[in-house]
Amino acid sequence: MTEDSAYGYLLESLPAAVIVATDGNIALANRAARRLLEADPGVEGWACSELVGLPVIQFVHELDQFHSVSRMRRSAMSTTPNAPIELRVRTCRENLRVVLVTSVSIRFEGKDGVLISALEVGRGDAIGDRLRRSEEHFRRLFENMQDVYYRTDANGIVQMVGPGVRRVIGYEPEEVVGRDAAAWYPNTADRDAFKQAIRTYGEVSDFPGQMVCKDGRIIDISISSTALYDEDGRFAGVEGIYRDVTERKDLERELRRLASIDSLTQILNRRAFIEAAQTRLDSPDASCDLTLLLLDIDYFKSINDQYGHATGDQVLVRFADVVSSQIRETDLFGRLGGEEFAIVVSHTRPEHVRELVSRVLEAVRAIRLDGGVSRSSRGVTVSIGAALRAPDDHRVEQLLDRADRALYQAKHGGRDRVFWEMTA
Known part of the structure; x- marks a missing residue:
């Protein structure tokens, strides 16, 4: 033996x-x-x-x-x-x-x-009955909870996951256990941010992220988790829950969009435009190749007075559509108020901005108040003030101020034209 x-x-x-x-x-x-x-x-x-x-x-x-x-x-x-x-x-x-x-x-x-x-x-029947009742209660909660309970080890490998995972991302629990949790993150930066937060603070609540479902859909999730430590105090994994918050996030995104969009023309409103333009100025790769164009529809008050505000609104919408068709997707375009609009053109040479301005002036002239195309119907024109970014321009207001002075010169010079505040 x-x-x-x-x-x-x-x-x-x-x-x-x-x-x-x-x-x-x-x-x-x-x-x-x-x-x-x-x-x-x-x-x-x-x-x-x-x-x-x-x-x-x-x-x-x-x-x-x-x-x-x-x-x-x-x-x-x-x-x-x-x-x-x-x-x-x-x-x-x-x-x-x-x-x-x-x-x-x-x-x-x-x-x-x-x-x-x-x-x-x-031992004993009474204790056994209590255990069974407790287990049945736990199992009902575990099986029916809308959130997904999970536990990973120190390397991010899923050790346990609740049945809610099939409702949230479409996988059976056995398809998830044993795999790296990072496999369901479409953006590795989200996973890295979560790992950093859990290691730094020991827990997170309502932490944002995204996951890829079995059918390929990407959903927004909210994670509430706690770091696990072994008896020697070493990090041993994470335990917590996550839930599908896509509907909530979609609503938040729509509210943000509505808060940043001009309700009439569907382009950026004044606040959103200025914030976005400031972000462009603050960008680490920002250069001096940036131009701010201030546009003002000529004689707009007379259009409202003669044709009514409904026609005036139609002109504003048509004007926004026409200008949008002439600029690049990377250019910023917003309505500052009334008949005043602004464009930020970045990362392009001055001659290209001049070509853009010429196209805008020409396209706006094609707008007719009665919807017709004959020269006898009243048309629309626009005056433009242009300001090139200077090396010491750090605030959007600096560019707006110079572009406003240039716009005054364009109107004073006869309208339907552009005036460059600085030599382009």
Whole structure:
């Protein structure tokens, strides 16, 4: 008989449940352990147990798994036994039991292993009924919660995920467990930001992110999670929940859009235009190749007086459409108020801005108040003041002020023209 065999037969006779695990799997389970876990009661001998080869963790209740794994890892690294702790275990027959567990590292069959000793506590029908009711309540909550419960290890590998994952991203739990959580992030920067926050603060609440669903859709999620630490205080993973907040985010985005868009012309309003223009000026790669154009529709008051405000509104909408068709997607275009508009043209040479201005002037002249195209119908013209960015321009107001002076000169010079505040 080998030393390990003798060791096994010795443990077989003990009244306490004993399991030896190597590489996280059961290598030995004595008679008391098989009885505790309700496994193959008719088979004798620790080496014949149907438990051998199964992961120890599958018999530990979900809520106790993290602490169980942490203690086993600690045992494997130390010859000092762990202090006893109560854990909930789930038997082969899906019954719950509470056990007092301790563990210590050993060598078994030439491998490093962990010897786990357990004694059942809380025997009795009343305690058993309470456990069953508690488990049923937990299972109902777990199965029906709209949020997705999850747990990852220190490397971001998913260790556990709730059934809500199939409702939120369309995957079955078994398709997610064992994979890197980063696989569902369409933007790695979101995942990096979350990892940084959880490491820095130990927890996050309503942290924003996105995930890719099984059908390819990208949804917005809100994450509330806590960092997990082992008994030595080392980061061991993350536990928490996330929920689908796409509908809320879509509403927020629409509200932001409405707050930044002029309701009549559907281009940027004054506040949004100035903020966006300032962002362009503040950009690290911003250059002096930036021009601000201030546009004012000529004689607009007389249009309102003669044709009515409804026609005036139609002119404003048509004007915005015409100008939008002449500028690039990268150019900023906004309505500052009334009949006054502005354009920011960046990263282009002055001669290209001159060509743009010529196209705008020509396109606006084609607008007719009665919708006709004959020269007898009244047309629309625009005056433009242009200001090139100077090296010491750091505020949009500086450009607006100079462009306004140039606009005055364009109107004073006869309208339907552009005046350049600085030589282009």
